[in-house]
Amino acid sequence: MSDPVRACLIIIGNEILSGRTHDKNLPCLAEELNTLGVRLAETRVIPDIEDTIIATVNECRAKFDYVFTTGGIGPTHDDITSECVAKAFGVAIELNADAHDLLKSHYENPEDLNEARLRMARIPVGAELIENPISKAPGFRMENVYVMAGVPMIMQAMFQGIKHQLIGGKPMVSRSVGGYIPEGSIAKVLGEIQGDFPQTDIGSYPFLREGKLGTTLVVRGEKPDDVNQASDRIRLAIIDGGKDVIEDTGAV
Amino acid sequence: MSDPVRACLIIIGNEILSGRTHDKNLPCLAEELNTLGVRLAETRVIPDIEDTIIATVNECRAKFDYVFTTGGIGPTHDDITSECVAKAFGVAIELNADAHDLLKSHYENPEDLNEARLRMARIPVGAELIENPISKAPGFRMENVYVMAGVPMIMQAMFQGIKHQLIGGKPMVSRSVGGYIPEGSIAKVLGEIQGDFPQTDIGSYPFLREGKLGTTLVVRGEKPDDVNQASDRIRLAIIDGGKDVIEDTGAV
Structure with missing residues (x-):
């Protein structure tokens, strides 16, 4: 395996x-x-x-x-x-x-x-x-x-x-955090967060809702601590970008 | 190509x-x-x-x-x-x-x-x-x-x-014929029809509608004549099986 x-x-x-x-x-x-x-x-x-x-x-x-x-x-x-x-x-x-x-x-x-x-x-x-x-x-x-x-x-x-x-490994856990912030505005800090949490996999998914551009960031990983810490950093990045966090599936 | x-x-x-x-x-x-x-x-x-x-x-x-x-x-x-x-x-x-x-x-x-x-x-x-x-x-x-x-x-x-x-070939045309006949009841004659029309590709897709089992047969090919002849044979096979043809997208 x-x-x-x-x-x-x-x-x-x-x-x-x-x-x-x-x-x-x-x-x-x-x-x-x-x-x-x-x-x-x-x-x-x-x-x-x-x-x-x-x-x-x-x-x-x-x-x-x-x-x-x-x-x-x-x-x-x-x-x-x-x-x-x-x-x-x-x-x-x-x-x-x-x-x-x-x-x-x-x-x-x-x-x-x-x-x-x-x-x-x-x-x-x-x-x-x-x-x-x-x-x-x-x-x-x-x-x-x-x-x-x-x-x-x-x-x-x-x-x-x-x-x-089936013999698996540790299940992946995931947390989604999103806001009305365009992907391109949060991309740089997101790259830094990904670099700081290499054991997680951070996906960035843009959306258009009620005419407004936003992004959902999905953090996946085997260790809940890593997933939560990376997600908290993403929350801060959205707020630092002057936007509200409108979506957070919560600590895993 | x-x-x-x-x-x-x-x-x-x-x-x-x-x-x-x-x-x-x-x-x-x-x-x-x-x-x-x-x-x-x-x-x-x-x-x-x-x-x-x-x-x-x-x-x-x-x-x-x-x-x-x-x-x-x-x-x-x-x-x-x-x-x-x-x-x-x-x-x-x-x-x-x-x-x-x-x-x-x-x-x-x-x-x-x-x-x-x-x-x-x-x-x-x-x-x-x-x-x-x-x-x-x-x-x-x-x-x-x-x-x-x-x-x-x-x-x-x-x-x-x-x-x-893009430089393509002849477009594929397709015709769908279906009835409330189970796949397994029509499979044999379908194999014969496929054998008689090797230039077509006959797909068999079972469905469950209103509690009744049925099958849609999709004939695809480059030559409309082949597609139509094979489809007509499938219509007959459904009728021979004692069922009505409930779906036919018509001659191509």
Whole structure:
């Protein structure tokens, strides 16, 4: 495990890259991982193309502690994630008896469990199933790669079933402080504060509200003391700039 | 140029990876590129880390016809995209006279154009500026890499100023057909239709509406005839499945 523990999300699906579907899994997974002390260090959005999926999975599983994939594990021809992950690991993919049982229990009428739906029970050899409490068709884990559904509700339910397996570091805590001060007016002192608190990560996010320019400063870090001291310095900088602090999520 | 012309979007910013900010640039850019016949072939979301930005820009500019970056060109310490792109290309970064003039025209009071804001006029040597009609601080192009702001409104305005430069192929057209038929019931015939129309890309997207499971099938391709013929076959498949077609965006 690296320190901090680093994860990568691979979002698989032409529908995201065409702009048709807006991904909702990234922010959701990011926040879940934050609370576990795992840093979402990179995300890739890739198409339903075999070579691309295999290469991306292999690159990312070597580079990151954990890899999560979303999308491409349904019953249709464009659902090729499971086959590709099997190829990435150089193992066969076959009908998994446990996954088969799960699907049999879901479809009351045996005729409904047709060839297409049975594809959802094809799992790379050696993988561990990830439970899907919503529509039964499971995800799976191969080593450090967690293969999950793309439908946000199902992805989230699957994640709840595996998060106890993840070994994280200290969770990140964060505090946001903001005021109607333009970014450029506070940038210099902000750089100094960042320099004084190198263990924190200070983000600066401008906004326009009621016609007025302002900035929210977000301090993130593993040590609450650092986060609070840096945030207090930012409060002072806003006040020194002649503006009120209009936003402060409070000491962590 | 490859055929189809392929683009990559690099979204730069810790705030996206932490889940704080939900990216809006991907779907917007994807749709703009679609109309130009440029395929958004991959997206990466990466943190504000110098080595990562440099490596990602260099990998992607070699691999794709066009690279677009968003984020990290503001006045604060965490805005390091411009410096990193200069390093990726092995060129110096310096105060650009045209960019400086733009900022001077924007800040009426010369004192407001402080050291931090002047950073926004630092541009890699040899780059061409991208106009920012909203807040003046420009983006820039280095060879096939377009560096744009992260704020969606500004990114979109910048893109309008450069899209005439992009050389695309045939625009993709698409048609959506849907009904209250579960994915798994139509999957087999869908695979056959995809096989008969290999130049199209048929996506299958399940939905749950008013408590009923359904599927929208999206056919995309460069040739309207192919898209329409495949869509008509999908209509028939839904009807053969005993369901009504409840959605059809119509012939393209």
